[in-house]
Structures are given as C-alpha cells and as structure tokens.
Amino acid sequence: MDKSAGFGVGLAVGIILVVLLLKFANTDHKKKTEYDERQKEIRGRGYMYGFYTMIIYETIMICFGMSGVTLPVAPIAIHFTGIVLGGVVLASYCIWKDAYWGLNNNLKRYAIVFLATAALNAIPLIASVKSEGFNLEDGPILNLICLVMLGVLGVEFLVKYLMDKDGAEE
Amino acid sequence: MKNLKLKAARAAKDLSQADLAQMCGVSRQTINAIEKGDYNPTINLCIAICKALGRTLDELFWEEENEDAE
Numbered sequence: 001m002d003k004s005a006g007f008g009v010g011l012a013v014g015i016i017l018v019v020l021l022l023k024f025a026n027t028d029h030k031k032k033t034e035y036d037e038r039q040k041e042i043r044g045r046g047y048m049y050g051f052y053t054m055i056i057y058e059t060i061m062i063c064f065g066m067s068g069v070t071l072p073v074a075p076i077a078i079h080f081t082g083i084v085l086g087g088v089v090l091a092s093y094c095i096w097k098d099a100y101w102g103l104n105n106n107l108k109r110y111a112i113v114f115l116a117t118a119a120l121n122a123i124p125l126i127a128s129v130k131s132e133g134f135n136l137e138d139g140p141i142l143n144l145i146c147l148v149m150l151g152v153l154g155v156e157f158l159v160k161y162l163m164d165k166d167g168a169e170e
Numbered sequence: 171m172k173n174l175k176l177k178a179a180r181a182a183k184d185l186s187q188a189d190l191a192q193m194c195g196v197s198r199q200t201i202n203a204i205e206k207g208d209y210n211p212t213i214n215l216c217i218a219i220c221k222a223l224g225r226t227l228d229e230l231f232w233e234e235e236n237e238d239a240e
Contacts, residue, residue: 036195036196036197036200036215037196037200037211037212037214037215038196038197038199038200038203038209038211039197039200098197098199098203101197103195103196103197
C-alpha cells in the first residue's frame with residue numbers, strides 16, 4: 001500500500017471511529033451535541049476566530065511559498081497544521097467561555113475518547129520513530145500534530161477545571 | 171449588572187444553579203452568567219426560567235430606573 005492510499009484508509013477509519021465514539025460519548029447516544037443559546041453564541045464567535053486564524057496562517061504560508069522559502073516538513077503537514085490551528089483556537093475559546101461541553105456530553109466518556117484518540121496517534125508515531133528515527137519530512141507528522149493539539153487542549157481542560165473547582169457556584 | 175432577584179428566587183425554591191439549568195434545558199454556566207449579569211438571555215429563556223421558578227417576567231427581569239441608579 002502506498003502512502004496516499006494509507007492516508008486515505010487512515011482517514012476513513014478515523015471518521016468511522018469518531019462517529020462511533022461520539023454516539024458512545026453522548027448521554028442520549030445521538031451524534032449531534034446539543035448546546036444552549038449562550039453556548040451557540042460563543043461558539044459562533046469561536047468559529048470566527050478560528051476562521052481568521054486559518055486565513056492568516058495560510059496567507060503567511062503563501063508568502064513563504066512565493067518568496068521561495070521551503071519548510072523542512074511535508075507539504076500536507078503545512079496545510080494540516082492550518083486546519084488544526086483553527087480548530088485549537090475554536091476549542092480554546094470555547095473551553096475558556098464554558099461553551100465546549102454540550103448539554104448531552106458525558107465528560108468521563110469524552111475523556112476515554114480523548115485518550116483513545118491520543119493512543120491511536122501515538123502508536124504509528126512511536127512505531128515510525130523506532131524503525132526509521134525522527135523524520136519530519138516523511139514520517140507520520142500528522143499524528144505528531146494531532147498529539148500536540150490533544151496535549152494543548154488537555155492542559156487547557158485541566159487548568160480550566162482547577163480554576164472552576166472552588167468557585168463554581170456563587 | 172447582577173440579577174439578584176433571580177438568585178433570590180432560586181434560593182427561595184432551594185434550587186441549585188444546576189437544578190434550575192436542568193429545568194430550563196441550559197448549562198449551569200449559563201444560569202451562573204445570567205445571575206452575574208454577564209449574559210442577557212433571550213425572551214424564550216427568560217420565560218423558561220420564570221415558569222421554573224413560578225415568577226413573572228417583571229418580578230425577575232424588570233429593572234426599575236431607581237434600581238439602575240443604585
């Protein structure tokens with residue numbers, strides 16, 4: 001199997017897994033997460049910030065490309081980073097404004113989904129590093145980007161949880 | 171501006187923010203934001219809160235001018 005076919009199969013398996021895991025993670029076993037009116041408003045703003053982040057990032061990358069600067073990573077990773085960056089901005093904004101978790105989310109089950117996603121990304125990365133060494137241009141760079149994203153969000157969840165722990169209800 | 175009337179009405183019914191949130195179909199943080207004055211709810215949510223607490227819109231959400239000045 002060549003690399004592009006492997007990427008396609010990985011993506012398809014990932015999407016199927018996400019759908020199954022989301023059904024398992026919501027308390028009403030629906031794929032769609034329900035939000036209240038305040039959360040929808042905040043998420044709208046979060047999507048806007050995420051969109052602007054992606055536009056700015058892609059503009060910078062286009063400028064790099066036009067000026068002949070080549071980055072030592074695979075081209076697919078450059079665009080994937082833009083998508084992930086936009087997603088992280090959206091998620092971070094929602095976490096801080098209490099609009100990340102929906103009304104029908106089960107946090108414990110979501111924690112399991114997060115850990116499973118981290119494991120699914122860590123396994124090919126560790127296997128590749130063991131067999132070929134650390135390679136940013138040809139290795140499983142997308143898995144590394146996903147792991148960094150999960151790490152950033154994990155730290156944010158933890159900090160937010162500790163901040164809210166004491167003064168949750170005034 | 172803090173909505174102390176809502177907080178008092180909720181306390182009078184011995185409800186937590188989470189209880190009221192569940193009755194109104196919103197998150198606890200949304201009730202907290204309304205009580206702290208950080209979020210202006212839509213009329214639909216105001217009505218849902220009033221029904222849950224057995225109060226009128228005037229009793230919970232109407233601010234008299236002299237109250238604003240205080």
